[in-house]
Amino acid sequence: MILSGKSICPGIARGIAHVTDARVLLAQALDTPSAGNPQTEVERLNAAIGRACVELDRVQRQLSGRVQAADVAIFESHAGLLRDPQFVQQIEREIGESGQSAEAAVSRIVSRLHSGFVASPVTLVQDKAADVLDIGRRLVRCLTAAQPSEAEPDRGTVIVAESLTPSQLVRFAHRGIVAVVLETCGPKSHTAILARGLGIPMVSGIASVCENIPQGTETIVDATEGRVIFAPTASEQAAYEAILVRQSAEISEEDVAPDAPVTLDGVRVRLLLNISDPQEAEDVLKLGADGVGLFRTEFPYMDRDWWPSENESYQIYRQVADAIEEAELSIRLVDFGAEKCPPYADIPINRNPSLGLRGIRLLLQREDILQPQVRALARLGRERPLTVLIPMLDSLDTLEATTDKLCRIVGCATREQLPFKLSAMVEVPAAAYLIDDLLPFVDAVSIGLNDLTQYMLAADRDDEFVERYHDAMQPAVLRLLSQVIASCNAQYKPVTICGELAGDPKLTGLLLALGLRRLSVSRSNYRGVIRSLTHLSVRSMAGIGAEVLKLTTAAQVRKYVAERLTGP
Numbered sequence: 001m002i003l004s005g006k007s008i009c010p011g012i013a014r015g016i017a018h019v020t021d022a023r024v025l026l027a028q029a030l031d032t033p034s035a036g037n038p039q040t041e042v043e044r045l046n047a048a049i050g051r052a053c054v055e056l057d058r059v060q061r062q063l064s065g066r067v068q069a070a071d072v073a074i075f076e077s078h079a080g081l082l083r084d085p086q087f088v089q090q091i092e093r094e095i096g097e098s099g100q101s102a103e104a105a106v107s108r109i110v111s112r113l114h115s116g117f118v119a120s121p122v123t124l125v126q127d128k129a130a131d132v133l134d135i136g137r138r139l140v141r142c143l144t145a146a147q148p149s150e151a152e153p154d155r156g157t158v159i160v161a162e163s164l165t166p167s168q169l170v171r172f173a174h175r176g177i178v179a180v181v182l183e184t185c186g187p188k189s190h191t192a193i194l195a196r197g198l199g200i201p202m203v204s205g206i207a208s209v210c211e212n213i214p215q216g217t218e219t220i221v222d223a224t225e226g227r228v229i230f231a232p233t234a235s236e237q238a239a240y241e242a243i244l245v246r247q248s249a250e251i252s253e254e255d256v257a258p259d260a261p262v263t264l265d266g267v268r269v270r271l272l273l274n275i276s277d278p279q280e281a282e283d284v285l286k287l288g289a290d291g292v293g294l295f296r297t298e299f300p301y302m303d304r305d306w307w308p309s310e311n312e313s314y315q316i317y318r319q320v321a322d323a324i325e326e327a328e329l330s331i332r333l334v335d336f337g338a339e340k341c342p343p344y345a346d347i348p349i350n351r352n353p354s355l356g357l358r359g360i361r362l363l364l365q366r367e368d369i370l371q372p373q374v375r376a377l378a379r380l381g382r383e384r385p386l387t388v389l390i391p392m393l394d395s396l397d398t399l400e401a402t403t404d405k406l407c408r409i410v411g412c413a414t415r416e417q418l419p420f421k422l423s424a425m426v427e428v429p430a431a432a433y434l435i436d437d438l439l440p441f442v443d444a445v446s447i448g449l450n451d452l453t454q455y456m457l458a459a460d461r462d463d464e465f466v467e468r469y470h471d472a473m474q475p476a477v478l479r480l481l482s483q484v485i486a487s488c489n490a491q492y493k494p495v496t497i498c499g500e501l502a503g504d505p506k507l508t509g510l511l512l513a514l515g516l517r518r519l520s521v522s523r524s525n526y527r528g529v530i531r532s533l534t535h536l537s538v539r540s541m542a543g544i545g546a547e548v549l550k551l552t553t554a555a556q557v558r559k560y561v562a563e564r565l566t567g568p
Ligand code: PEP
Pocket: 193, 294, 296, 335, 427, 447, 448, 449, 450, 451, 452, 498, 499, 500
């Protein structure tokens, strides 16, 4: 059976399907140990119910007007059951009587209800059995925050799931999975970014795949074409052989070191890598990149059971530093919040995650998270040049508070005495508008275009429903971007762009025309950007940046870029 979806990370792989569906999740939940006494478990349960209701509310809002009212009502009924005192009391009683974790109690009650529904002679009730499982799955997922306790996949498996959080993907990647097939995943979500960074072929947008594919099905994933072949027939196997030939051609291209990042007219661009996992740092020397422009440090916190100590963090940063030798290194303070939270984190779940407590604002309130990381970074900074990136900076007030705190943690009097350089991440439009006021107090700037676009255009980068509005080609975004670049260049402060746009080879010319000379991209885009650079001439771009900024629609920008700023 061949199913088509959307390519999230190209690549071809073959393996055995590991379906992470509700029943597997509920069965695993039975083994979750209790975190403390029954009272604590009941509190966890209530917090999870709150979170699940917020999720359901969001789903309903997203669907209303797009699907039939009856379909929206399904989610309303799910929320109704979650708020039903009888249902909640049953679980609470189970926790009290069994002394087990909230996860185990939810699993037991939901399984019992499910069996009752299945056995009912009334078809209407039978039909609701799947909903009960769905509610249980959601509740267990909310209980375990970002990381449900699932059966670990074996090496060589293809994960088939409704959706994956970044932490699940990290965990699975470390177990050696070969590909991922999802029902939903935003192409600019962190899960997608991570898959590209780790080079895990990923296809998304295949509706009901979890329900339709039995556990253990042989699977071929052609994520380059966005196709998945389940239980391949003899002829499909043969077609796969052809795909394999194509893959080996791609692999042999991978063996050849790319050219240097130099334009047709000899302008040397600094081309760095975005990494999320220390393993990815090994590509820096292999590709001849100028270093790591963004190490998203949240991900090493994911595949663990508890916060890393200062020394553990230092070892991770040291591993990256060793892998890249003398090359440039920028490490970001953790940007927790939104969907990037370690499973054990007691970080509040915000009603609107993107606008809730996250990034540096969270760190300023959570010295227990900030201090060990900063100490580990300071240790590395005393051994080699290092830049520390401040995520989600919004104002000079926050920058001052951050600098004071960093100085206090490290034990120095001024920013200049810190054992690392400081870079402001420009991701919040307010910081972009204030750039001239921020620049005197930082050594560099990193533009996070994923978030800058999200906040500028009020379009959630993880939400597939507003995907078309999350468009960095909108003139409003480009004009703000250009102001930031111009200010940094005027004040001789290095400015690097590190959002996903920086890696789109079709847009390399536009970024050069706007004055950028430092790009940090994911490994999967590195060669494409080099190819673009070698076809572009900076000399011929005089005045082009200004012309682009006069355009008034994203469509005009795209057309202009295709005609004037793209190599052959
Ligand atoms: C960005 O927002 O563009 C960025 C680089 O940070 P992240 O994608 O990790 O949020």
